Amino acid sequence: MNAQSVSWRVFLPADDLQPVAEASLCLPRESTALSHSRGILHALMEENEGHFRGLRWILLTDRKGPLAVLPLRLVRERLGPLSMCALYSLNRFDMLYADAQVREGTARESILRVLQTEPICDGRPCDVIRIRDVKEHSAFFALFGPGSSRWMESYEGASVISTDLPFAAWEAAQSKNLRGQLRQAGKRIGSDQRFRVVSEPDAMGDAFERFVRLECAGYKHTLDPLGKDVHEARLLRDAFQRHSVSGEAFVFELYVGDVLVASQLALAPGETLFLIRVAYNEGFAHASPGTVLMGRLIEWCCSQPTVDRIDMVVRQGWHQRWHPQVDMHFRCNIPNLRSPRGALLALAKSAQNLGKEFRLTRRSGAKQQP
Numbered sequence: 001m002n003a004q005s006v007s008w009r010v011f012l013p014a015d016d017l018q019p020v021a022e023a024s025l026c027l028p029r030e031s032t033a034l035s036h037s038r039g040i041l042h043a044l045m046e047e048n049e050g051h052f053r054g055l056r057w058i059l060l061t062d063r064k065g066p067l068a069v070l071p072l073r074l075v076r077e078r079l080g081p082l083s084m085c086a087l088y089s090l091n092r093f094d095m096l097y098a099d100a101q102v103r104e105g106t107a108r109e110s111i112l113r114v115l116q117t118e119p120i121c122d123g124r125p126c127d128v129i130r131i132r133d134v135k136e137h138s139a140f141f142a143l144f145g146p147g148s149s150r151w152m153e154s155y156e157g158a159s160v161i162s163t164d165l166p167f168a169a170w171e172a173a174q175s176k177n178l179r180g181q182l183r184q185a186g187k188r189i190g191s192d193q194r195f196r197v198v199s200e201p202d203a204m205g206d207a208f209e210r211f212v213r214l215e216c217a218g219y220k221h222t223l224d225p226l227g228k229d230v231h232e233a234r235l236l237r238d239a240f241q242r243h244s245v246s247g248e249a250f251v252f253e254l255y256v257g258d259v260l261v262a263s264q265l266a267l268a269p270g271e272t273l274f275l276i277r278v279a280y281n282e283g284f285a286h287a288s289p290g291t292v293l294m295g296r297l298i299e300w301c302c303s304q305p306t307v308d309r310i311d312m313v314v315r316q317g318w319h320q321r322w323h324p325q326v327d328m329h330f331r332c333n334i335p336n337l338r339s340p341r342g343a344l345l346a347l348a349k350s351a352q353n354l355g356k357e358f359r360l361t362r363r364s365g366a367k368q369q370p
Helices: 018-026 038-047 108-117 139-144 167-172 176-189 201-217 230-245 282-287 289-303 317-322 340-368
Strands: 007-011 055-062 065-079 082-088 090-092 095-098 128-134 152-162 193-198 249-256 259-267 272-280 309-311 325-335
Touching (some): 007 018, 018 055, 018 065, 128 139, 152 317, 167 289, 176 317, 193 289, 201 230, 249 289, 259 282, 259 289, 282 289, 289 309, 289 317
Parallel strands (some): 272 309
Antiparallel strands (some): 007 055, 055 065, 065 082, 128 325, 152 309, 152 325, 193 249
């Protein structure tokens, strides 16, 4: 494809984003991936840039119509005395919020050429592209991964629990220690426990607000609860309401009597249920309500023919109790070799890598000496 035939336009959050929304509807997406969620995509457009500072939507078109929609952030970096223009993917807490959408058959070089030669960063080309927390099915991975192995790294990403067996078979396959923990936690909670699944649009708003209040009342109050992050709360509230219409949004709740003791927010656009956030009532911490609710969630997922696994979105220490598998994630930092600043960044990175290899070689040689 001739680069001259590709037109581009940058949309800022305050602009009319209707052309971006219409182009998005014409382009392919991985319907079962959280990063291609229509609900989150719409919420990001409604939320403006409160959640992701520097957000911009880069729309590429040619004579056939929309070619690509790239949601990226412009971040100003420093390289010594130099100011760098970096384009970042929209990721937070190990979660990719919005993926690229690219028309099938598009040559990645044509898109990369636009990003690296056109003045899309407030009047100048970007100096580096930084993509985080992508999986192999991501359009960003397909766009920037091939031919970029020099700049790509893999790492352990989200914890994943398979739920493609009946719950009795899943439970039998677990360790004796985990089965004992589930039994003991269930006894401590008592017989007055009630598990509730909220998915109806009319009930979603109230269930979401109950989660926000529960999370804010606990230890997360000093960390990152939705109750203290108005932008993320608004984004997720909008996304959950929209996904509830299609039966893809869930709030899982555990009650003791009339008291809410644990709650979870989840989206399930396909065979994977994405566990977005969890919270529990610290007044019942002695009874491990989070453990009880997680067990009930797994049991519920095992009973659903359409849900094969739970993606925990992130990887945290408490996940190990559930013996999860781990999905591989990728990060990619592509310096723009056409840009003097980007070329300098590439040179600095190469020198850093050479230094690491030299130190490893010296240590290896020292160990081998008699």
